[in-house]
Amino acid sequence: MEFVATFVVLASTYALLAAGIVILYRASRVLNFAHGELAIIGGYVFLSMTGFAGGSLPLAFAGALAVSLVTGIAIYVVVMKRLTGQPFYVAILVTIGIGILLKSLIIIVWRARATSIPIGSGTVLTFASGARMSQLDLATVLVAIAFYFGLYLFYRFSRLGIQARGTAENPLLASQRGVNVHFVLALSWAIAVLGASVAGILYGGRALLSPQGVVVGFSGLTAALVGGLDSLLGALLGSLIVALAEYLTIQYLDPILGEAVPFIILLLAMLLRPWGLFGTREEIERV
């Protein structure tokens, strides 16, 4: 049962990232290549916030989340808003540019220092089944579940969530029915960056934060793709698949190969089922 605990924790981190990628893709058909950078910088911001907040973790957490919301809205308002109507690759390239910028920010502001976030992993809990998890691990899983449940409630029942779904389906019609499309899209960016930041903070609690850590973004991307780029449920399932494959490879095959696992899965997914497990088939532009 030990391994179930390990891989579920890994999957939770990926799921938080994949959720953001799916939200952005659904809302504006933008595939965010800067998600890993956003996650890692979220971790670093939290690190700095603990300094400002004088060691009070809840305060630091609130501060980091506020920064992430502002970052998300800023990215939309300053950059992405101007890209409406441009060819799809422009948006991808811009997110790559944002990624480079964020990574250099990590180097400039935080000196690219590899550090972990000193939130401690808490006491180790032993479950009846024999699985052992630290409190931090448990928190990671619970946060991911809560995030997904919150998203489900938001998109299913809230007025704004329904507006967001309408915008995703047809922005022009939505705006003609009185939906403030720009507000909805800015909100999508805010939520996505929030998820990434939380993932980054939890990741930093267990592993070292460093500019190299941005590759987690690709695990999240793969998870989102495997599940289907426009399906939140798919993102959750995709995260489980990617995490399981990664865990098994590192454990039983070759630790160096572990890094390449997301991309092997990516290749397989592109070959077998490019629209993902739950994605809409029409989404793919076939030739």
Place this chain on the structure above:
Amino acid sequence: MGSPYLKTSYSDVNAILPRTYQKVLVTAALLLLLVAPFFASNFHVHLMNLGALATIGALALNLLTGFCGQISLGHAGFLAVGAFTTAILVVHLAAPFWSVVPVAGLAGALLGLLVGLPSLRFRGLYLAISTLAMHYAVGYAVKSYQANIGASATAGVSIPDPVLGPLVLSNDRVWYYFLLLMTGLVTLFCLNLLRTRLGRAWIAIRDRDIAAEALGIHIARYKLLAFVVSSTLTAMAGSLTAYYSNVVSADEFTLELAVTYLAMIIVGGMGSVLGSIFGAYFITLLPFAVDALFDMLPVAWRQGVQLVGFQSGAVGVFIILFLLLEPKGLAELWWRVEIYFERWPFKYRPLEPARR
């Protein structure tokens, strides 16, 4: 020959440099490039060489992405294949320079064919992702090769200076003329290619693939050809780069490198040969320019500042700025100046003449 719009013969339509002043400008630029090493310092010659190598890669990427519209995040993978084919041939077979570079190109062509296959199924986003997957597959392969032959991860495989007949390419100045010749040939090759059936087919596919197919263009064949031509050139550039730097290391071929090449064609101008050259030099020289700017600051300000961050950040800033403000890149800026003087003293907007 008076107006850029009045064409009286087919050779006018196809002329690479239709205007007299363009011929004068290009000749002057070439002469300047030929005599430059006599005045430039060693370091500047080295920078020019880096720019020339990047130009070949950028031209190749622009053929694929700018002209055929197939976005590729796998450019570093193609470069890696060229570089490591060189390493394998030199280390295990001690193959001579003149045979290694074409073989590297051949290896690139094979990989290009393989990577081009998904382009027959997907376009757009999903194609970009599949080239990304290829990038990591190649990255893993070259890393394992490097680990297998026992080269240390940081030092890489060392490549001796190439010998070409009586000429040993060791000096940066000798390299300069060699690379100038190579870059010139590749530029001419690209310009000529774009005037042929092949180039026109690529542009048609980029602009609207369904319409292109209706015109009788075999889309699958031409798309694969775009990948093959682009990856051949890129692999040869990778091979030359390996010879020039005397070392091949798997760590060089990161996703950042692929993005750097994309940055070159974005900043220079998508779908423009001139833009590829501008962009390649611009992005290559950018980190050194940032470095030079920093040296002008007072010492007290510079202390403890992470220069690397500013150097890479500048690339990111320029990608975003050009995409937002000048999507056609430096080439468009240059053409605007050109048109201004061409029209002077009139200010009317010209029709769109075909620019490359």
